[in-house]
Amino acid sequence: MLKTPTIVLNVKTYSEATGVHALEIAKIMDVISTETGVSMAIAVQATDITLCAKAVHIPIYAQHIDPIKPGSSTGWTLPEAVKAAGATGTLINHSEHRLKLADIDVCLTKAKELGIEAIICTNNIATSKAVAALAPQFLAVEPPELIGGDISVTTADPDIVSGTVQAVKTINKNVKVLCGAGVKNGKDVAMALELGADGVLLASGVVKAKDKMMVLRDLADGI
Amino acid sequence: MLKTPTIVLNVKTYSEATGVHALEIAKIMDVISTETGVSMAIAVQATDITLCAKAVHIPIYAQHIDPIKPGSSTGWTLPEAVKAAGATGTLINHSEHRLKLADIDVCLTKAKELGIEAIICTNNIATSKAVAALAPQFLAVEPPELIGGDISVTTADPDIVSGTVQAVKTINKNVKVLCGAGVKNGKDVAMALELGADGVLLASGVVKAKDKMMVLRDLADGI
Amino acid sequence: MLKTPTIVLNVKTYSEATGVHALEIAKIMDVISTETGVSMAIAVQATDITLCAKAVHIPIYAQHIDPIKPGSSTGWTLPEAVKAAGATGTLINHSEHRLKLADIDVCLTKAKELGIEAIICTNNIATSKAVAALAPQFLAVEPPELIGGDISVTTADPDIVSGTVQAVKTINKNVKVLCGAGVKNGKDVAMALELGADGVLLASGVVKAKDKMMVLRDLADGI
Amino acid sequence: MLKTPTIVLNVKTYSEATGVHALEIAKIMDVISTETGVSMAIAVQATDITLCAKAVHIPIYAQHIDPIKPGSSTGWTLPEAVKAAGATGTLINHSEHRLKLADIDVCLTKAKELGIEAIICTNNIATSKAVAALAPQFLAVEPPELIGGDISVTTADPDIVSGTVQAVKTINKNVKVLCGAGVKNGKDVAMALELGADGVLLASGVVKAKDKMMVLRDLADGI
Numbered sequence: 001m002l003k004t005p006t007i008v009l010n011v012k013t014y015s016e017a018t019g020v021h022a023l024e025i026a027k028i029m030d031v032i033s034t035e036t037g038v039s040m041a042i043a044v045q046a047t048d049i050t051l052c053a054k055a056v057h058i059p060i061y062a063q064h065i066d067p068i069k070p071g072s073s074t075g076w077t078l079p080e081a082v083k084a085a086g087a088t089g090t091l092i093n094h095s096e097h098r099l100k101l102a103d104i105d106v107c108l109t110k111a112k113e114l115g116i117e118a119i120i121c122t123n124n125i126a127t128s129k130a131v132a133a134l135a136p137q138f139l140a141v142e143p144p145e146l147i148g149g150d151i152s153v154t155t156a157d158p159d160i161v162s163g164t165v166q167a168v169k170t171i172n173k174n175v176k177v178l179c180g181a182g183v184k185n186g187k188d189v190a191m192a193l194e195l196g197a198d199g200v201l202l203a204s205g206v207v208k209a210k211d212k213m214m215v216l217r218d219l220a221d222g223i
Numbered sequence: 224m225l226k227t228p229t230i231v232l233n234v235k236t237y238s239e240a241t242g243v244h245a246l247e248i249a250k251i252m253d254v255i256s257t258e259t260g261v262s263m264a265i266a267v268q269a270t271d272i273t274l275c276a277k278a279v280h281i282p283i284y285a286q287h288i289d290p291i292k293p294g295s296s297t298g299w300t301l302p303e304a305v306k307a308a309g310a311t312g313t314l315i316n317h318s319e320h321r322l323k324l325a326d327i328d329v330c331l332t333k334a335k336e337l338g339i340e341a342i343i344c345t346n347n348i349a350t351s352k353a354v355a356a357l358a359p360q361f362l363a364v365e366p367p368e369l370i371g372g373d374i375s376v377t378t379a380d381p382d383i384v385s386g387t388v389q390a391v392k393t394i395n396k397n398v399k400v401l402c403g404a405g406v407k408n409g410k411d412v413a414m415a416l417e418l419g420a421d422g423v424l425l426a427s428g429v430v431k432a433k434d435k436m437m438v439l440r441d442l443a444d445g446i
Numbered sequence: 447m448l449k450t451p452t453i454v455l456n457v458k459t460y461s462e463a464t465g466v467h468a469l470e471i472a473k474i475m476d477v478i479s480t481e482t483g484v485s486m487a488i489a490v491q492a493t494d495i496t497l498c499a500k501a502v503h504i505p506i507y508a509q510h511i512d513p514i515k516p517g518s519s520t521g522w523t524l525p526e527a528v529k530a531a532g533a534t535g536t537l538i539n540h541s542e543h544r545l546k547l548a549d550i551d552v553c554l555t556k557a558k559e560l561g562i563e564a565i566i567c568t569n570n571i572a573t574s575k576a577v578a579a580l581a582p583q584f585l586a587v588e589p590p591e592l593i594g595g596d597i598s599v600t601t602a603d604p605d606i607v608s609g610t611v612q613a614v615k616t617i618n619k620n621v622k623v624l625c626g627a628g629v630k631n632g633k634d635v636a637m638a639l640e641l642g643a644d645g646v647l648l649a650s651g652v653v654k655a656k657d658k659m660m661v662l663r664d665l666a667d668g669i
Numbered sequence: 670m671l672k673t674p675t676i677v678l679n680v681k682t683y684s685e686a687t688g689v690h691a692l693e694i695a696k697i698m699d700v701i702s703t704e705t706g707v708s709m710a711i712a713v714q715a716t717d718i719t720l721c722a723k724a725v726h727i728p729i730y731a732q733h734i735d736p737i738k739p740g741s742s743t744g745w746t747l748p749e750a751v752k753a754a755g756a757t758g759t760l761i762n763h764s765e766h767r768l769k770l771a772d773i774d775v776c777l778t779k780a781k782e783l784g785i786e787a788i789i790c791t792n793n794i795a796t797s798k799a800v801a802a803l804a805p806q807f808l809a810v811e812p813p814e815l816i817g818g819d820i821s822v823t824t825a826d827p828d829i830v831s832g833t834v835q836a837v838k839t840i841n842k843n844v845k846v847l848c849g850a851g852v853k854n855g856k857d858v859a860m861a862l863e864l865g866a867d868g869v870l871l872a873s874g875v876v877k878a879k880d881k882m883m884v885l886r887d888l889a890d891g892i
Binding site: 093124 | 547550572
Binding site for chain 2: 010012013014015018019020043045046047048049050051062063064068070071072073074075076077078080081082084085091094095096097147148203204
């Protein structure tokens with residue numbers, strides 16, 4: 001399982017992280033993770049899983065799986081397919097790709113069957129408790145209004161981080177909690193850990209940075 | 224552009240066509256297309272585009288693209304990403320992945336900008352006329368009740384094929400018409416061409432066959 | 447709040463329960479509820495709330511609300527609108543109208559603000575626990591494969607009823623649990639209460655019955 | 670059929686147009702339509718159709734119908750139900766409630782069967798042509814970026830109005846074209862007719878106005 005504390009990078013569908021650019025970022029993370037010993041994972045587009053999984057040692061995550069079985073589901077993301085492509089984990093229910101509750105349950109159950117780890121995203125303490133009741137390995141709480149913004153959730157709303165950690169533990173002590181939204185530097189990461197989180201989930205802070213290596217090194221310093 | 228008459232295989236999310244199995248089928252099609260000179264294309268899962276595009280000469284199609292721009296669309300299928308992975312075309316609005324009308328327009332416009340061909344799927348004559356008005360390179364009419372069945376659309380409902388061809392031509396003469404649903408052998412293909420179609424779109428007839436090479440050779444014979 | 451034990455009838459979009467026919471059923475329930483003292487509620491289509499709410503004393507529920515605010519949401523179901531029409535409660539996340547987890551949370555929060563009761567539907571023990579963590583007044587567990595069928599959930603899968611009751615209580619003791627799917631007669635209702643449920647949610651067993659009064663009387667006898 | 674030229678008001682889910690407030694606006698329109706002889710219709714929330722249909726003579730439209738049949742579709746909007754409640758027409762595919770192409774076809778076909786008129790909304794010339802191929806009684810073109818704004822489509826983008834009228838006529842001469850987005854006064858209405866439209870579809874310009882009667886009278890003057 002993804003070692004904690006950890007830094008998980010979701011590269012979304014940014015141009016700066018599509019195709020060979022996704023691979024470049026994965027390689028930088030691979031280098032820094034090896035150098036520093038800090039646990040890191042990267043969630044890439046479905047089209048880029050094969051490319052990245054062959055080239056690096058850090059875990060490759062899918063950004064999403066659909067609640068489907070093998071068969072007649074043209075154009076949907078088959079859990080078995082992301083595994084075959086080399087993903088060892090997946091985001092589920094990201095704020096940009098919300099799922100129905102019953103489908104979160106189906107996706108998580110399928111991921112467990114396949115031996116793929118799941119990070120289920122949530123938006124507040126109430127939905128974090130609900131997700132904790134489903135017993136995923138990880139959940140990542142991200143207040144939607146702070147995603148892509150300039151202020152880290154750890155500064156803008158530290159109570160949601162500590163509150164989520166506490167609330168989740170009352171439901172299921174085995175669920176690890178990441179936090180995200182606006183996370184950009186090592187200080188934010190350190191703050192997240194202080195608030196009780198097991199790591200961070202971030203995106204634009206790295207993907208949009210000119211010097212990605214420097215930003216990733218700084219993030220690693222926070223752990 | 225995809226030469227017509229043509230045989231387009233949509234491998235959907237079948238286990239028999241995921242990962243290396245998608246590659247195997249693509250290679251068989253590549254051999255038969257070269258041998259026979261018959262135009263063929265294969266639509267694979269997003270995770271398998273890179274793998275297949277590097278290995279074969281026949282066109283690789285995506286099964287779907289989402290109406291999104293590069294950026295914050297975690298887990299959706301970016302048109303630019305399927306192109307970067309090596310796809311030269313895409314299905315749009317497959318019966319298992321229907322889109323809103325406005326989104327079909329967005330996807331087609333984006334595909335044209337990127338130089339990716341589009342096969343827009345439809346379910347009857349009325350929606351075929353509507354799609355023809357959007358001026359795609361191809362549309363593929365497939366009556367949903369016959370998809371995955373044992374009787375080819377060309378036998379079960381030949382009028383929908385000839386009717387669609389006629390209706391589409393009244394709207395836009397440049398739109399080529401494929402037909403699908405239940406297509407399984409060379410006779411079905413020949414019938415499709417007789418009815419005025421420019422080719423066929425099929426799936427289970429090949430993917431579920433034990434001897435895929437034999438089936439594909441038979442299909443090619445129909446042209 | 448809806449008194450328990452209770453019988454909640456969801457008339458869905460059946461022809462036999464649209465417009466004046468919804469009103470007829472509501473009136474029958476009103477009579478039987480008054481006669482027997484058994485708590486009953488009816489969930490009608492949005493178009494029929496006004497009609498029914500003016501004519502009967504039993505609680506009128508909406509079948510669904512959308513996670514929207516007053517404003518620009520053409521054609522969606524505004525929570526404020528179902529309240530204005532006379533609904534005192536609403537189903538949320540019915541198996542035929544599943545919602546995203548974050549939207550269930552929004553709908554429930556809004557319903558509480560407006561003083562409307564909520565029955566959140568679930569499909570198994572895992573999702574029931576998740577919903578219990580959101581603290582609704584009621585949840586109704588209905589295994590999808592048994593909905594509309596001939597065998598009551600209380601007979602076909604009694605463990606899901608007792609298991610849900612137990613699991614929900616470990617999360618939040620204040621959440622009342624209904625069960626549904628295939629419930630048709632008083633014996634099924636009595637069994638539901640024995641298994642720990644606070645009532646039943648049913649549909650076709652009443653709506654499709656020729657003699658609705660007789661069926662409803664029999665159901666009331668089960669309590 | 671709705672007489673043209675016409676003014677169609679969509680009151681959306683505004684607080685100012687929910688429940689009794691929808692009724693008040695319908696009554697004002699009824700008065701002005703009678704006084705001036707100008708054709709007017711109002712599209713209200715599903716919950717408010719019964720209330721308004723009983724009280725006024727102008728046509729009541731639904732804001733949306735779902736592509737469903739009578740039966741098991743909890744919480745969706747049944748075409749038969751909006752008719753039973755008194756609606757004589759319906760919007761379909763409003764920009765705030767887009768439908769899949771195949772579902773627009775299903776809804777329109779069902780509306781025709783039931784004798785309900787349809788106004789299908791579109792967003793540009795391309796989708797207007799596509800919709801015209803489905804042969805509805807009306808379509809209403811509304812550039813999404815201008816909806817709810819301060820500048821009327823007739824001023825901001827007159828070419829989309831005249832262009833849509835022309836393009837639609839090449840596909841089907843019987844389809845009447847409304848235009849909308851930012852329409853607020855009689856001058857906008859007059860301009861719409863000059864550009865070839867058969868009327869306007871508007872919302873906030875009336876609903877948000879303090880003196881709705883004055884605004885509606887002014888709009889009527891434009892015809």
